[in-house]
Amino acid sequence: MPNWFRGAVVVLAAALAGCTAPPPGPEPTAAPTGIATDPGPYDSGPVAAPATGARLGAWVKPRVWGQNGRRAAVTGYEESLDRSLDIVNTYRRFDEEFLTLTDREFMARGVTVMLSWASGDTRSIVEGHHDDLIRAQARRVRAAQRPVLLRYRWEMDRPNLRATMWSGADFVAAWRHTRRIFDEERVTNASWVWCPTAEGFVRGDAPDFYPGDDAVDWTCVDVYAGQRFRSLAELMDPFLRWAAARPKPIIVGEFGVAREWGSAGRAAWLRDAAVLFKANPQIKAVAYFESDPDGNPPKGQFQLSDDPPAFAAFTELARDPYFNPAG
DSSP, X not given: OOHHHHHHHHHHHHHHHTTTSOOOOOOOOOOOOOSSOOOOOOOOTTSOOOSSSOEEEEEEOOSSOSHHHHHHHHHHHHHHHTSOOSEEEEEEOTTSOSOOHHHHHHHHTTOEEEEEEOOOOHHHHHTTTTHHHHHHHHXXXXXXXXXXXXXXXXXXXXXXXXXXXXXXXXXXXXXXXXXXXXXXXXXXXXXXXXXXXXXXXXXTOGGGGOOOGGGOSEEEEEEEESSSOOOHHHHHHHHHHHHTTSSSOEEEEEEEEOGGGOHHHHHHHHHHHHHHHHHOTTEEEEEEEEOOOTTOOGGGOOOOTTOHHHXXXXXXXXXXXXXXXXX
C-alpha cells in the first residue's frame, strides 16, 4: 500500500472514530507542588479540622426526590464505597427550612451536614427585609445541637448571580448581617464556609467577596474539569495561592470531572486529585459532586458511580487512610 494512501486511510479512520469516541484523556501529570502547606491547627469553629488528613464528603443526587430517595442515594453510595461519608452536602433555598428528617438522621450517626444555603438579594438582606426568616433559620440550626458546615451563598462570585449579589462589598455586608443575627440567636454549632468558584480566582474578582478572617471559619472552592479539561492542580492553583495566606482550613466544597472526558481520563484526573490534596495539607475536607444535573450536556455531567473505571479511582481515594482521618 503506498504511503500516501496508508496515511489517508489513517486520517479517515481517525475522523470517523472522532464522531463517536470520547476526547482523549490528559497526559499523566507530575506530582503537584505544595502551595497551601500550613497544617494548622486552626480556629475552624465548631466543625474542627482533622489534625492530619482530610475528611471526605459528597453531594449525591437522589434518583427520586424526597426523604426516602435522599436516604437511599446516600446509603447506597456509602455501600458502594464500603465506607461512611464524613460530610453530606445538601442544598437549600433561602426560604427553605433547614435540617430535614434525613439531615437529622445523618447527624445522629456522626455525619457532618453541610448546608449550602442560597441567599436572597444582598441589599434587601442588609436593609433588614429578611431578618425574621434568617432568625428562624438560625433557631433551626441551634436546635440541631450538632456541628454543621454553613456554606452561605456558595459561588456568590458567578457572573449570573450579579443581579442579586450586586457587588463584593454588598455580599460582604449581607454575610456579616446574617452572621450577626445568628450570633444574636446564640448559634454556636455552625462553622461558616466561604465558597466561591475556582474561575473567580482566575478572573481575579472572587477575593472581592471575602468577608474577612474574623467572619469566616473555613475557606472553600468549587472546581470542575467541565468545559475545560485541566488537571485539578492547574484549576485550583490561583485559589490555593490566595488561601495559603489565610489561617483557615480549606474544604473543596464541590469537585467533579465530566463524563465527556472518558473513563480513562476521568480516572487519571481523580488519581491526580488525590495527590494534589495530599500535597496541600491545608485542605482538610473534600466533597465530590455526584450528580448528572437534568438538562446538562456531557461536559456538565459528573456522576461517577455508573462509570466503573472512574468510580474505581474515586474508591481508591475514598479508602485511602489519608481520607479517613481519626477523630
